[in-house]
Amino acid sequence: MFEVPSIADLNLGLTLPALTLALGACLLLLVDVVFIPHDKKIRTAWLALMGIGASFTINLFTFNQSGTAFLGMFVADKFTGVMNAIILATAFISILLSVDYIKRAGIERGEFYALILFSVSGMMFMASANDLVAIFVSLELLSIPLYVLAAFRVPEVKSEESGLKYFILGAFSSAFFVYGAALIFGATGTTSLPDIFTAVQSIVADGGSSAFLLLIGTGLILVGLGFKVAVVPFHMWTPDVYEGAPTPVTAFMSVGAKAGGFAALLRLVLVALPTFVITAGDSTAAWQQVFWLVAAATLIVGNLVAVSQTNIKRLLAYSSIAHAGYIMMAVAAAGTAGIGDAAAQAALLYLAAYMFTNLGAFGVAQSIEKDDGSGTDLNDFIGLAKSRPGLAAMMAIFMLSLTGIPLTGGFIGKWFVFKTAIDAGLMPLAIIGVLTSVVSAFYYVRVIVNMYLRDGEGDPAAGATRAVNLAVYIALVGTLVIGILPMLATNITDAITLASAVAR
């Protein structure tokens, strides 16, 4: 009854980018304990960076390949390739940000890097998971190291609180995901995304109670993944966790976890549920309305609450909620027939731009942070343009990019997201999106006001070590390249065929 698959059936070649990293993380854990002395933990960081580099290289080779592996649990396509690149870049920059930070914070331990690699491999598996079970497993692989990382700054109370809060709420949300997956299984009799797609056709045609089950299941999965990507109303944990966690971890979390979560969400709605409509013949999917509302609420709450923040980490936390709203807008747009691939492209472009910009902003924030974790107030930016003009200029560019001012990546992301939203007939949502970006301009510009327009002694920015500077430079180049030469990013993402591959 149960056949043991042969190794050839697993089709391991396609999974190599993620697999390399997962194995590398295991190896790093061992190497770190056995070979690397306590005062030379920087070597672990270099090894981790090499691992990421190797995975990135392999990803380039497998980029154009497509197919399934692990008996259909895992799928490789362009979407996976692009997502992998985004996730690996996130990890690379985050590790550069961490090297000196964890040293001066007195928490330099080798497992830090191994944990990051585990989490990254979780994100990569999530981007290519083709089955609800696989999504769940990779979700846990992504999350558990993050719980530990958030609390890495023990015995700092805020960091402990951060880890604990994240863990409890994270576990809670995982339960929602599992329940949702179970309901979908109940409705369709399968957990494989392409098979769900097939089953949905007959469910829609029948119009029976299975559709109801499927809708509830989708909603519960949205809760589970929505928690990970921090969309309203599942965002409550974000500011506290972001503020308490070590800054590079916050940077990593704010981008990586979002990338993984949105990858799974996009694949789920585009591969499994694009044709799930209430009454046969509708051109918009049944779940679009809910996603629409979540996106709108996220945009409004994230941006409005960010206005009153006085701490840069909390500000970036709330703004990261707001940015999740923009990506969510693209996901909602995917519910209109024919828009799917354009929506996936918009979400990826937004993610890529947001990744560079946000990591860069965290890099600068970390540069002026003191060893004891203080110095992250907005007032600490006063006079930075005088003391560190280069750093201030880069921060200004990141802030403008987060606002969505042209010639930066943020604008390209917004352009494509708004475009798909309008294309999908979601004009009201697009209007909410643009109005809330005006609100966001208010708090991003405040950082620039402090740096440039207020007089004061600037911070010496002791945290701007060479590694951090390198990370910020990479982020700057990424932000500007996407902004000025967007065709480089769009050409790669043009070929994404997430929706049309199935819905043919």
Place this chain on the structure above:
Amino acid sequence: MPEVSSAISLSTVVLFLPLVGMIVLLFMREQTQGEYIKWTALGFSLGTFAASILLWLSFNAAEPGMQFTQRLDWIPSAGISFAIGVDGVSILLIVLTAFMTPLAIISSFRVHVLHERGREKLYFMFMLLLEFAMLGVFMAQDLFMFYIFWEITLVPMYFLIGIWGSEQRIYAAVKFFLYTMAGSILMLLAILYVGINAQTFVIPEILAKLQSGALVFPYDGLFSVQGALFLGFFIAFAIKVPVWPFHSWLPDAHVQAPTAGSVILAGVLLKLGTYGLVRFCLPFFPQAAIGWAPIVATLAVIGIIYGAWVSYAQTDVKKLVAYSSVSHMGFVVLGIFALNAQGIQGGILQMVNHGISTGGLFLLVGMLYERRHTKALNAFGGIWKVLPVFGGLSLVITLSSMGLPGMNGFVGEFTILLGTFGSKQLGFFFALFATLGVILAAVYMLHMFQKVFMGEVVSEENKNLEGLHWQELAVLIPIVIVIFWIGLAPGAFFGSMDASVNQVVQTVGAAASTVVAP
């Protein structure tokens, strides 16, 4: 629009010279090369001016379409190109931009804020970036590009006001940024909607599709699809102009900005809005433009009278000039929405006139401020006796702003009034109230001139004011020359825009036959 070409057109040179200048400045060192920074900036802006003159000389006035076009693929799969071109609507504004920027740069040489607050390099970099962005707005032939340049103008202006402005600069800078962004972001949605439906963002291609009927924005009322798109564009432009009641950012920005900032703001930046009206609102949405014309013109006339009224009440010279901008720009909008050739030509010429006259007025205020460190109207009096040359030049510029015959302002306003009078949409009453604005302009301008220059020297501090520096003369004299040139021989200016404006009018005229009266 030609297909992708690799030869560099003259327009590209004009556009990118300021950017090159900015990049050169970026690599100069403030400590060791401080003296050369301002001269480098001036050199590049003068080079741009020379190139723009060359562009104007080689411009073929008989050709209604785009000239000096250049097109490169930018995001091919999204229908976005790097496309620029020059036509009769934009050529004068390009020259105006290239003319005002060097003047603004020279006027900054002797400004004390710049010496006090330092960061000279950053200041001149922002100046050149601003010039680049403004030229880009006037040249862009792709909606994506247009929007990029449009938004980019915000950034340098924000910093110019915010870093080198007066006491309440931060408030004014943030207000300017948020106000303008709020307007333009709705335009972004309208742009996307147009682009999605046209399946291209290249402006001439969109116009061609509209003309051939391959692209239709249905119009059956002010808030129908076309009406809403019109509004999306119009609000962005109206805030920039500013049309009453969207003007509240302007007095703050003007009063707080450094002199050069005010000069550029009044001289060119406000024209981005009125240019947008002619370039997009009329040819893209002709029926909506006809439908909205009476409402927009009413706002414009209110602005004319309100601006003049409030201007008269000011006790701060700079604020007085700032409010006069609201009044003058109202004329431009009125002319454009007369929707006939005279009105639009007068409007475009008045953009140039206002840029030169009001830019000049701000320069004068700046020079007074440098000497007395105050902008209060009652601090002056009898300045003519102390500084006769300055007084004479000021008289010319003040009279030109008032619209005295023989000077530039008269030609523009007169043509606009003619156009309004003969307009099918507007007519007698609009012209009547606008004429009232001309009279009021004389009142507040003469009031200002009298308070500052006439009478006896009352204040002790005014008795020993420093005479005009040659750099200040170098700024004022070109302005006075242009004032008389346009006033006495406007033919060359009207001639340049004739063909292109007629084309716009034809587009609107063709649509008029299909319009249902609102």
